[in-house]
Amino acid sequence: VQLVESGGGLAQPGGSLKLSCLSSEMVLRTYCIAWFRQAPGKAREGVAGISDDGKAYYRPSVKGRFTLFRDDTENTVYLRMNDLQPEDTAVYYCAADVWGCTVVDGIPDASSMDYWGKGTLVIVSS
Numbered sequence: 001v002q003l004v005e006s007g008g009g010l011a012q013p014g015g016s017l018k019l020s021c022l023s024s025e026m027v028l029r030t031y032c033i034a035w036f037r038q039a040p041g042k043a044r045e046g047v048a049g050i051s052d053d054g055k056a057y058y059r060p061s062v063k064g065r066f067t068l069f070r071d072d073t074e075n076t077v078y079l080r081m082n083d084l085q086p087e088d089t090a091v092y093y094c095a096a097d098v099w100g101c102t103v104v105d106g107i108p109d110a111s112s113m114d115y116w117g118k119g120t121l122v123i124v125s126s
Helices: none
Strands: 004-006 009-011 017-022 032-038 045-050 056-058 066-071 076-081 090-097 120-124
Touching: 004 090, 017 032, 017 090, 017 120, 045 066, 045 076, 056 066
Parallel strands: 009 120
Antiparallel strands: 004 017, 017 076, 032 045, 032 090, 045 056, 066 076, 090 120
16 A cells, blocks of 8 residues: 655745645545655654544644645645645655544544655755
């Protein structure tokens, strides 16, 4: 089972990027899909997630700046990131939970995820 992320790159502070998570094998709308990130020297953290019934979750630091949405016709989950800041620099990973979102502190829990992508690098710098 494979999840593939794309859309990372270099953005200036205040800029935008849109990350994509797709799978050729999984019907993503039937899973909890979440985005996590890991900055150099820091622990992995949850960013946002969407349940199979469309409920979205965001960590407080990205709420209002990041939007998670799913396109079922394209079998893709997107993370639109606006007003990017240097502290958003990280490798961003897409993950899927077969059993639905297990939410801890308002965000899907990484330890509950069953499948992971390889990540896409986001660098925010002037």
